[in-house]
Amino acid sequence: MKRNTNEWLDRKVADWVSKGWISEESQQKIRKSYGRDEQRNPLLTTLPLYALLAVIGLAAAGIALIWGLSQFWYYVSLTVRMGLACGLLLLTQIGVGAAMFQERQGSLVAEGVALVHCLGVFAVLAMAEQSFYIGWDVTAYVAVCAILCLPVVYLLRSIAALVVYDLALLYWTAAGGPLNTLGGTALLWIFLLLAVPFYDTLITMRDERRLSIFSWVMTITVFAAFGLAARSTDYIPFLMLGSLAVTIMLVGYSIDIHQSWGVPFRWFGRFAAAGSLLISCLPAAWYGIARVHAFHWVTALVTLVLFAVMIALMAQTVKNRLWGPVLYLAVPFILAFETILVRAGLYSSIPLVLSSLYMVVLGFFETSQGFKPGHSLHMKFGVVIFISLVLAFIFGTQFSPLAPLLAIVVLALIIFQFKRTRKDKAAAALRAARRAGLRHSSTRVRREGEEKQDELPPKETPSWQAQDAASDVDTLAEWMKEVRIPSPAELGLPAEPAGEKTSDDLPKAPPVPAEPEEAPPAFTFTAPADDVKKETPETPASPVTPTVHEKTEAVPQQMAVPQEPEAEEKTRVTESPWSSMKSAPKRKKYFTHSPWSHQGGDMK
Amino acid sequence: MKFPLPLQGFHFSFSLDGRYRWIFFVFVVLVQFAVVAYMGWRWHNIAVDGIPYQWRCVPRLEVSAFGTDYVRVVFPEDTTQWKDDTPPEKGQQIYVYISRDTSGLMEIQGASASKPFVGGDYMQATVVSYQDGFVQFQVGFDRYRMAPELTDGIYNLQPDDSVIASIRMKRGEGVIEGIFVNGIPLENISNGAAMAKARQEKEAQTLFDRPHLVDTGMVPPKEE
Numbered sequence: 001m002k003r004n005t006n007e008w009l010d011r012k013v014a015d016w017v018s019k020g021w022i023s024e025e026s027q028q029k030i031r032k033s034y035g036r037d038e039q040r041n042p043l044l045t046t047l048p049l050y051a052l053l054a055v056i057g058l059a060a061a062g063i064a065l066i067w068g069l070s071q072f073w074y075y076v077s078l079t080v081r082m083g084l085a086c087g088l089l090l091l092t093q094i095g096v097g098a099a100m101f102q103e104r105q106g107s108l109v110a111e112g113v114a115l116v117h118c119l120g121v122f123a124v125l126a127m128a129e130q131s132f133y134i135g136w137d138v139t140a141y142v143a144v145c146a147i148l149c150l151p152v153v154y155l156l157r158s159i160a161a162l163v164v165y166d167l168a169l170l171y172w173t174a175a176g177g178p179l180n181t182l183g184g185t186a187l188l189w190i191f192l193l194l195a196v197p198f199y200d201t202l203i204t205m206r207d208e209r210r211l212s213i214f215s216w217v218m219t220i221t222v223f224a225a226f227g228l229a230a231r232s233t234d235y236i237p238f239l240m241l242g243s244l245a246v247t248i249m250l251v252g253y254s255i256d257i258h259q260s261w262g263v264p265f266r267w268f269g270r271f272a273a274a275g276s277l278l279i280s281c282l283p284a285a286w287y288g289i290a291r292v293h294a295f296h297w298v299t300a301l302v303t304l305v306l307f308a309v310m311i312a313l314m315a316q317t318v319k320n321r322l323w324g325p326v327l328y329l330a331v332p333f334i335l336a337f338e339t340i341l342v343r344a345g346l347y348s349s350i351p352l353v354l355s356s357l358y359m360v361v362l363g364f365f366e367t368s369q370g371f372k373p374g375h376s377l378h379m380k381f382g383v384v385i386f387i388s389l390v391l392a393f394i395f396g397t398q399f400s401p402l403a404p405l406l407a408i409v410v411l412a413l414i415i416f417q418f419k420r421t422r423k424d425k426a427a428a429a430l431r432a433a434r435r436a437g438l439r440h441s442s443t444r445v446r447r448e449g450e451e452k453q454d455e456l457p458p459k460e461t462p463s464w465q466a467q468d469a470a471s472d473v474d475t476l477a478e479w480m481k482e483v484r485i486p487s488p489a490e491l492g493l494p495a496e497p498a499g500e501k502t503s504d505d506l507p508k509a510p511p512v513p514a515e516p517e518e519a520p521p522a523f524t525f526t527a528p529a530d531d532v533k534k535e536t537p538e539t540p541a542s543p544v545t546p547t548v549h550e551k552t553e554a555v556p557q558q559m560a561v562p563q564e565p566e567a568e569e570k571t572r573v574t575e576s577p578w579s580s581m582k583s584a585p586k587r588k589k590y591f592t593h594s595p596w597s598h599q600g601g602d603m604k
Numbered sequence: 605m606k607f608p609l610p611l612q613g614f615h616f617s618f619s620l621d622g623r624y625r626w627i628f629f630v631f632v633v634l635v636q637f638a639v640v641a642y643m644g645w646r647w648h649n650i651a652v653d654g655i656p657y658q659w660r661c662v663p664r665l666e667v668s669a670f671g672t673d674y675v676r677v678v679f680p681e682d683t684t685q686w687k688d689d690t691p692p693e694k695g696q697q698i699y700v701y702i703s704r705d706t707s708g709l710m711e712i713q714g715a716s717a718s719k720p721f722v723g724g725d726y727m728q729a730t731v732v733s734y735q736d737g738f739v740q741f742q743v744g745f746d747r748y749r750m751a752p753e754l755t756d757g758i759y760n761l762q763p764d765d766s767v768i769a770s771i772r773m774k775r776g777e778g779v780i781e782g783i784f785v786n787g788i789p790l791e792n793i794s795n796g797a798a799m800a801k802a803r804q805e806k807e808a809q810t811l812f813d814r815p816h817l818v819d820t821g822m823v824p825p826k827e828e
Contacts, residue, residue, distance in 0.1 A: 067670055074673035074751050082644060086637065093633050100629065121636065128640045132647030133674075134777045135728075135744020148639060151632040155625065180697040180730075232693070 009034055078131055085127040092120035099156055106157040106207055114158030118149040139177035142168050146191070153198055159210045159217070162195060166221040173228040185229045186298045192222060208260070215261040219248065219268045235288030238276040239339050240299055243306035243332040245272030250310055253325050254317035270381065273331045274362055278388050280335055280355040282396040289342050307332065327365055334358055359389050364413050371421045386410060650779045654772030655725065657702065659710040661769040663748065663758050663783055663790060674747040675755055675790075677769055677780060682732070686739045687716040692731045699726045699776060700741055709768070715739050719776075728776035745771065745778040750791060757794030761785060 013030050016022045022030075069076075092113075099105070099113045122145050129141055146168035153161045169191055172178075178185045195218065202211045226244065230237055249269025255262030279285045314329060338351035363385035370379020389410075664676045684700060692698055701713040701720050720726050729741035748769070761767065767790075770781040783790040791797055 070670040073671075074749070078644075082640070085640060089636060089640065093636070097629060100625065124640060125643075128643040132643050133745075133747050133749070134647055134650060134779055135746070137744065144639065148636050151628070155629055155632070176695045179693065179695060 006034055081127060081131045085124045088120055089124045092117040096152055096155060105155070106205060106210070110156040111158050111160045114152045114156045114161040115164070117152050118145075118161055118164045121145055121148045139172050139175045139180070142172045142175070143177055143181070143191075146172065150194060153195070154201060157201060157205065157207065157210070159213045162198060162214065163217055165195060166217055170221060170224055170228065173225050176232065178229060179232060184298070186302065188225055188229055189302065192218075192225060211259075211261040216264045219264040222248065223268060223272055235292055236279055236285050237299060238279040238285060239332065239335045240303050240306070241279075242273055242276035242335045243303050243310065245269045245276060246328050246332050247306050247310050247313070249273060249328055250313040250317075250325055254313060267377075270328065273328045274359070274381075274385055274388075276335065277331050277355055277359050277362070278385075278392055280338060281352060281359060281389065281392050283352060284396065286338075286342050286351060289339060292343075303336075307336075324365075324369075327362065330358070331362075356389065356393075359385060360410055360413070363389065363410070364417070367414065368417050371417070646777075647779060650774045650777055651772055651781070654774040654779065656781075657704070657710045657771045657773055657778075658708060658768045659771055661767055661783065663761075663767065665755055665758055666747075671752060673752060674749045675758065675783075677746050677748050677783065679743065679746075679769075681710075681712055682742065683738055683740045684712045685714045686734065686737050687714045688718075690717070691734050692717060692739055694731055694733065696731045698729055698731055698739065698741060700729050700743075701726050702773070710771075715741060725773065726776055727773055727778060743778065745780055748780045748783055748790075751796070753796035754791045754794045756796060757785070757790050757792070760793050 010031070013022070013027050017024060017027050095113045096117050099110050104110045104113075125141060125145055125148070129136065146165050149161055149168070150165050152158060153165060169188065173188055178188050181187050183190070199211070199214060199218075202214060222244070226241060230241075246269060248265050252262045252265025252267075252269055255265065310329060310332070314325065334354060338354060341348070341351060363382045366378045366382030366385060368382075369375050370377070370382055372378075659679060660681060662678045662680060664678060666672045666674060666676045686692065687701075696717070698715050698717055699719050700715045702725050703711050703713055705711040715729070727743055729743045732740040732742050734740070765785050766787075768784050770784065771778045772781055785793055
């Protein structure tokens with residue numbers, strides 16, 4: 001159906017070009033626009049069935065070929081074997097080079113080429129290892145393959161190759177690779193850091209889709225690698241985990257909140273930080289810390305680096321979003337303080353109590369965040385924190401008098417927050433109801449004005465106003481009496497017939513009384529001197545063309561003597577009364593002294 | 605669209621869309637070929653320059669869906685005393701100290717997490733288990749490449765046979781040169797080898813050496 005629509009669109013667009021309605025460039029743009037829509041379709045709907053069958057058939061043929069080769073593989077000399085391996089490697093490298101030459105980086109083709117290259121690297125190294133056999137160390141093999149596959153991630157901007165790289169690293173870690181490698185677990189972090197610059201490459205290339213995949217893949221890989229590496233340690237390195245988690249969370253906070261690729265950093269960081277704090281609520285975790293004999297230089301160094309990065313991130317980019325990051329930033333500091341306490345030989349319950357209380361604070365914070373509209377995940381996360389804490393107390397520790405105390409505190413906080421939220425909601429509803437009663441739209445105000453005018457008899461100038469006007473005329477100076485409000489015609493507005501509504505698209509202005517034709521032009525100040533008065537009639541009728549709003553604002557309202565009161569009465573409200581509302585001007589402060597301020601000074 | 609950069613102040617770029625990408629690509633190609641070449645060179649270097657050792661072994665057939673071109677070699681002397689104070693972990697790489705006894709066979713002298721001092725020979729291994737100061741280990745060179753039709757000589761091995769693997773050792777890594785059963789190569793005691801030998805002998809015989817179906821001496825004399 002979509003294909004038919006696209007074909008129809010192709011014909012129509014070509015027809016429009018032939019008729020000269022649109023240019024060739026426009027045709028290209030239009031085709032590109034609906035071609036992009038085609039790319040967004042799911043793969044299975046666009047991939048024809050025969051292509052799937054071809055892939056399956058090729059895979060079966062490949063397996064059959066390998067089986068056939070294996071029957072006389074022994075008789076293939078080592079030279080020929082290596083020739084085959086190098087040929088295969090060269091073929092995949094030519095593919096990478098061709099994709100680069102055709103500027104296909106970051107495309108679907110590049111992903112496929114990168115994937116084939118990775119498979120080629122794995123196959124070639126396996127052939128070499130098996131032919132020149134001195135021992136099959138699968139961890140070393142996977143690590144070497146991962147390192148050799150990494151460049152293609154950058155060369156072709158391939159996220160598929162990055163996934164291969166991450167999976168290889170995870171396998172290497174799970175198989176105990178860091179145990180027998182120089183640097184141990186530190187090497188794992190160096191390997192993971194090698195993929196980090198790819199983030200900057202994607203940012204530079206404005207590739208949002210790959211950025212999202214990158215952030216998810218890398219965040220999951222980092223925490224999974226940490227978990228796998230921690231299996232072989234003597235103790236649970238929750239201080240390092242907390243530092244790493246908060247660092248990742250701060251990186252997420254340094255990304256714009258509206259960008260999708262910041263989400264995994266923030267949420268995984270929160271999870272891991274809360275998890276590390278939860279681990280520190282368990283006494284068993286601290287037994288391991290207390291039993292450590294040697295000083296772990298690498299772990300301490302990495303933790304210090306993470307602390308430095310955290311502080312720098314907080315000071316540089318995250319300082320504007322204060323409370324959430326600061327609350328989580330305190331987690332590694334608390335853990336560090338507790339670790340120092342335990343390592344110093346103070347085997348008290350302070351770490352357990354402190355971690356538990358801060359866990360409650362975190363849970364309370366997240367729960368309270370969840371009451372905001374659109375933050376329901378925070379509410380769930382807060383509930384999970386509370387439940388985890390309770391489960392940790394039940395299963396991870398012996399029953400302590402602290403547990404019911406904490407439970408009471410938690411319940412009290414929840415009830416307090418619930419009542420507060422209900423109260424806030426009621427107040428908000430009341431405010432909304434008031435606001436609804438006072439709501440003034442331009443249409444409503446206009447309609448109400450019309451109705452009132454229809455109901456009320458035509459106004460006459462009140463006697464007090466007439467008297468004031470007369471007294472003003474008597475008291476005003478002569479030059480001030482000649483100041484007049486300009487008419488709409490003088491302001492450049494079309495003369496509006498009586499009874500016809502003003503168009504909405506015109507700039508709205510307060511009603512201005514009409515002027516006689518012989519009146520001086522708008523904004524011309526008539527000086528009292530007679531010689532100046534003789535020169536002014538030469539001034540054009542509309543010297544400047546500012547907007548009506550500007551013109552009317554410039555009119556001195558206090559001196560505007562209504563010359564046509566009937567016209568003013570007939571005018572209707574054409575805008576919201578709040579549209580031209582200005583803030584009250586600041587009053588100048590005059591410092592006065594109280595008459596009693598000096599009294600009592602002699603009493604000292 | 606404006607893209608906010610995280611880690612501002614720590615900004616580092618690795619964009620390869622510049623002119624240096626081809627240089628980097630050529631470098632990567634060379635490194636990948638170099639790794640393959642190093643694997644071949646390492647094996648060849650050990651096989652040529654390695655110190656020869658003889659170690660008792662037990663060959664076993666390897667079964668695979670795609671077939672194999674080698675036999676698995678198990679070394680029974682795989683337990684020795686642990687020399688360090690810190691016990692090793694399972695899967696950890698250790699160094700097994702070796703020497704020769706009076707008969708010229710390899711002798712295991714102990715294992716440690718560190719290499720021996722200058723002059724001592726060693727081989728790399730991984731820990732299988734550790735108990736009571738003794739460590740069980742496994743070496744990497746556990747395959748011997750053989751033609752598939754010659755592997756059936758393993759069935760002819762007797763418990764009292766002396767099965768020795770000839771090994772070359774260098775920097776802890778080893779390559780098996782051959783397996784000898786009572787001094788005879790394992791390939792030569794297989795049925796396949798016997799059949800091949802017979803076939804070879806048969807092909808080597810001349811027309812006159814071949815036995816005739818009908819002996820001329822058996823032909824009855826013609827009746828005159």
